[in-house]
Each structure stands twice: as C-alpha cells, then as structure tokens.
Amino acid sequence: MPDTLSTSNADHSGEEQKYHAFINLALVLAAITGIELVLVYLPINGTFIFATLVSLSLFKFFSVIAWFMHLLYDKLILTLAFVTGLAIASGTVVALMFIMDRGFVDFEAISAF
Amino acid sequence: MSDDAHNNDSHHNLMVDNKKLFMWLFLGSDCMFFGTMISTHLIYRKLYPESFDPTSLFSLELTSFSTFILLMSSFLMALAVSAMHKSDIKSFRRNTLGVIFFGLIFLACQVYEFTEFVHEGLTLKSGTFGSTFFMLTGTHGVHVAIGLFWLTCMYFYSFTGKMDPHESAIDVEVAGLYWHFVDIVWIIIFTVIYLIEFIK
Numbered sequence: 001m002p003d004t005l006s007t008s009n010a011d012h013s014g015e016e017q018k019y020h021a022f023i024n025l026a027l028v029l030a031a032i033t034g035i036e037l038v039l040v041y042l043p044i045n046g047t048f049i050f051a052t053l054v055s056l057s058l059f060k061f062f063s064v065i066a067w068f069m070h071l072l073y074d075k076l077i078l079t080l081a082f083v084t085g086l087a088i089a090s091g092t093v094v095a096l097m098f099i100m101d102r103g104f105v106d107f108e109a110i111s112a113f
Numbered sequence: 114m115s116d117d118a119h120n121n122d123s124h125h126n127l128m129v130d131n132k133k134l135f136m137w138l139f140l141g142s143d144c145m146f147f148g149t150m151i152s153t154h155l156i157y158r159k160l161y162p163e164s165f166d167p168t169s170l171f172s173l174e175l176t177s178f179s180t181f182i183l184l185m186s187s188f189l190m191a192l193a194v195s196a197m198h199k200s201d202i203k204s205f206r207r208n209t210l211g212v213i214f215f216g217l218i219f220l221a222c223q224v225y226e227f228t229e230f231v232h233e234g235l236t237l238k239s240g241t242f243g244s245t246f247f248m249l250t251g252t253h254g255v256h257v258a259i260g261l262f263w264l265t266c267m268y269f270y271s272f273t274g275k276m277d278p279h280e281s282a283i284d285v286e287v288a289g290l291y292w293h294f295v296d297i298v299w300i301i302i303f304t305v306i307y308l309i310e311f312i313k
Contacts, residue, residue: 015195015198015199018191018195019192019195022188022191022192022195023188025188026184026185026188029184029188030181030184030185033177033180033181033184034177036177036303036304036308037173037174037177040173040308040311040312041311043313046312046313049312050309050312053304053308053309053312054304056304057300057301057303057304057305060184060297060300061297061300061301064184064187064293064296064297064300065293065297067191068187068188068190068191068293068296069289069290069293069294070194070286074129074133075128075129077129077134078129078133078134078137081134081137081138081141082137082138082140082141082144083141084141085138085140085141085142085143085144085145086141086144088144088145088148089144089145089147089148089149090148092145092148092149092152093148093151093152093155096152096156097152097155097156097159100156100159100160101159102159102160105160107160
C-alpha cells in the first residue's frame with residue numbers, strides 16, 4: 001500500500017510539473033503569434049523577416065509536438081513513427097519547390113491545355 | 114496464457130499502446146497529405162506570382178486571432194489529457210468544453226473569412242490561387258470539424274458513467290494528439306499562406 005501511494009504521489013507531482021510547463025508554453029506561443037503579426041509590418045529587410053518567421057513557426061511547431069503532444073515524455077518509437085512521415089512530407093515540399101522553378105517549366109505547353 | 118493476458122499483450126506489442134502508435138502513424142501520413150497541398154499552393158504562387166494579390170483581401174488581425182484561439186485550445190486539450198491521467202473527470206469535462214468552444218470560434222472565423230472572400234470574388238473556380246487556397250484551408254477546416262465532433266462525443270460520453278478514467282485516459286490522449294496535430298498544421302499554414310504574403 002505505501003508503494004502504491006508513493007507511485008500515485010509521484011505521478012501527480014509529474015502531472016503538476018507538466019501543468020506548469022503547459023502554462024509557460026501557452027504564454028510563449030501566444031507571445032510569438034503577437035510578434036509574428038507585428039514583424040510583417042516592420043520596414044526592415046524582407047529576407048530577415050522571412051527567416052525569422054520561418055524560425056518562429058518551426059519553434060512553435062516543434063514545441064507543441066514536444067510538450068503538448070507529450071513526445072518528449074513518450075517512447076522513441078512514437079517519435080520515429082511521426083518523424084518518418086514528417087521527413088517524407090518536408091522532403092517532398094523542398095524537392096517540388098526546386099523542381100518547379102520558372103526556368104524549368106514549359107509555360108507554352110501548359111497553356112496549350 | 115489467459116485471455117486477459119493475451120488482450121493486454123495485443124495492446125502493448127511494442128511497449129506502447131497500439132491506439133497511440135497508430136495515431137502517430139496516421140499523423141505522419143497526414144503530414145504527407147498536407148505537405149502535398151502546401152507545395153501545390155506554393156508552386157502556383159511561384160509560377161504565377163502576378164495572378165492574384167491576396168494582401169488586399171487577407172485580414173491578418175483576424176487570422177492571428179484564429180491562430181491564438183487554436184493555440185489556446187491546444188493548451189486546454191493538454192490540460193484535459195493531464196486531468197484524465199489524474200482521474201479528475203470534472204476537470205477533464207471543463208477543459209474539453211473549453212476546447213470545443215475555442216474550436217467553434219475558430220470555425221466561425223473561417224466561415225466568416227471564406228464568406229468575405231467569396232463576396233470579393235475569390236472562389237474555388239476563380240483561378241489557381243483560389244483553388245489551392247480553398248482546398249488547403251478547407252481541408253484543414255474539415256479536420257477541425259472532425260476533431261470537434263470527436264471531442265463532443267467524448268464529452269457527452271463522460272456523463273454516461275461508462276467512462277473509466279484509468280481505461281479511457283488513452284482514448285482521450287489519442288483524441289488530444291489529433292487535436293494538437295490540427296493546431297500544428299495551422300501554425301504552418303498561418304506562416305506559409307498568410308504571413309509570407311505580407312513581406313515586402
């Protein structure tokens with residue numbers, strides 16, 4: 001019985017820690033969304049804004065996966081299951097963006113249809 | 114081996130609950146689904162940049178508000194899952210109701226946005242921008258609607274008395290994973306489809 005109690009207490013203390021992590025993350029995500037909105041209106045270098053937006057977006061993306069989706073606390077196989085799909089998807093996006101360049105596309109052939 | 118032991122093994126073949134593993138695999142495949150739609154939109158924007166200027170149509174304030182709402186719903190979903198792990202069914206109901214409420218606000222914003230766009234002449238048939246934009250955001254909206262239906266069923270099921278906190282924790286977690294996924298897809302859509310258009 002004491003063992004069960006201590007395990008239960010440990011579980012609850014773990015959930016309590018996660019609760020604080022969730023609140024902190026929610027505040028950070030809300031702040032980042034506000035920063036993104038302001039950033040696009042600033043009269044600064046477009047490439048810098050683009051890089052910052054992509055970085056902030058990726059930070060939000062992976063933070064939600066790691067903390068809210070519990071991947072940080074879960075088994076490695078779940079990470080592998082998801083990352084495989086994500087890697088194929090991102091690879092496809094990057095490859096298509098390179099292949100479908102204006103220089104490589106025959107616009108006359110497209111407009112013939 | 115008894116039936117109970119056999120059933121238990123079939124749920125944890127890889128030391129991970131099968132429902133959870135399958136949900137992660139499904140989410141991985143859904144990444145590819147959204148990946149192709151995002152690339153289609155980007156490719157057409159790249160090939161025909163002069164075809165349409167969405168900056169006069171997009172309301173970044175409204176979309177940022179939608180993004181904030183969806184992020185907060187994700188936060189409440191994480192709390193709902195945590196409550197279920199603590200067997201606190203009342204907290205689970207409270208947080209799930211919050212997620213449903215926020216999800217409905219998000220969908221209402223999307224319906225309002227789509228209606229405005231159609232009034233301004235941007236439709237599925239008006240060109241490549243309209244086709245790829247509505248396909249992508251519409252498919253995401255359908256995902257949100259499915260998630261809302263799932264969570265609403267779960268919310269009402271919790272009142273039947275058949276929901277055992279210990280056994281149902283994994284079901285809530287799986288529903289939560291789906292909801293968070295809808296959120297992360299929107300994070301990408303918000304940046305790639307909306308914000309980047311405003312960079313000068």
